Amino acid sequence: MTQKTLYSKPKSLTDKVMHYCPGCSHSVVHKLLAEIIDEFDIQKDAIFIAPVGCAVLLYDYIDCDTVEASHGRAAAVATGIKRVKPNKQVISYQGDGDLLAIGMGETLHAANRGENITVVFINNAIYGMTGGQMAPTTLVGQKTATTAAGRKPSNEGYPIGACELINTLQAPYFIERCKVNDSKSIIKTKNILKKALKYQMEDKGYSFVEILSNCPTNWGLSPKDSNKWIEDIMQKNFPIGNFRDNGKEA
Ligand SMILES: Cc1ncc(C[n+]2csc(CCOP(=O)(O)OP(=O)(O)O)c2C)c(N)n1
Numbered sequence: 001m002t003q004k005t006l007y008s009k010p011k012s013l014t015d016k017v018m019h020y021c022p023g024c025s026h027s028v029v030h031k032l033l034a035e036i037i038d039e040f041d042i043q044k045d046a047i048f049i050a051p052v053g054c055a056v057l058l059y060d061y062i063d064c065d066t067v068e069a070s071h072g073r074a075a076a077v078a079t080g081i082k083r084v085k086p087n088k089q090v091i092s093y094q095g096d097g098d099l100l101a102i103g104m105g106e107t108l109h110a111a112n113r114g115e116n117i118t119v120v121f122i123n124n125a126i127y128g129m130t131g132g133q134m135a136p137t138t139l140v141g142q143k144t145a146t147t148a149a150g151r152k153p154s155n156e157g158y159p160i161g162a163c164e165l166i167n168t169l170q171a172p173y174f175i176e177r178c179k180v181n182d183s184k185s186i187i188k189t190k191n192i193l194k195k196a197l198k199y200q201m202e203d204k205g206y207s208f209v210e211i212l213s214n215c216p217t218n219w220g221l222s223p224k225d226s227n228k229w230i231e232d233i234m235q236k237n238f239p240i241g242n243f244r245d246n247g248k249e250a
């Protein structure tokens, strides 16, 4: 009798061993995206925009056309590609340093124009790739390489809520914050990402999916404790849920 495997690798995920630290959310989200690409059968029609950040090598892991954007410019690059190739599904994948710090302008203006793209925002409350500096989403009191005594609003300002900010704009079609710190949440996040991509395929316009993610290495926590930190601390500051779904039936 052959043994049934519980999990089969998505066709769109390459065999390359990921360089991510053990337990890092980036690998989970990559896998979800690859599954969705397979399920929609759009491997040849999806174009990813890879960020500068820990996910800079995204194109090594997801076997789809990918363009590497310079730091923060992914939403502008995605805009150009989608406008030239409107029949392709354009997915911009970005971290919090990329999307909310250096790329804040590009992020807000693409959202404000209602570009028909899907933005996947990995909020891990830190600059992972460069060694754990403060990000716009670093929590008040959170210690980082650049806030050794913890983030102080009087010096560094308050954490920025990306969904809340984008929700002030008129054009976006879909905005949701979710998390990937346990299996139930991972399944939920997959459905949210799938919905966002489906809206792009239906030409509905701009979708933004923020995913509360971990960075065990720079948080100085084990993968297990980092997932608990998302549950106990991070989501209190960044409440998960849908902010806007213009496709929702009344
Ligand atoms: C123009 C420019 N400025 C700064 C950097 C250095 N840099 C590379 S990645 C990064 C931040 C990455 O953090 P984030 O976007 O949150 O991604 P993460 O690694 O946490 O997934 C910075 C500041 C750069 N590569 N280019």
Ligand code: SF4
Binding pocket: 019, 020, 021, 024, 025, 026, 054, 124, 128, 129, 214, 215, 216, 217, 218
């Ligand atoms: S540094 Fe952080 S975000 Fe980067 S791969 Fe490691 S755990 Fe993930």
Ligand SMILES: [Mg+2]
Binding pocket: 095, 096, 097, 122, 123, 124, 125, 126, 127, 128, 135
């Ligand atoms: Mg980050």
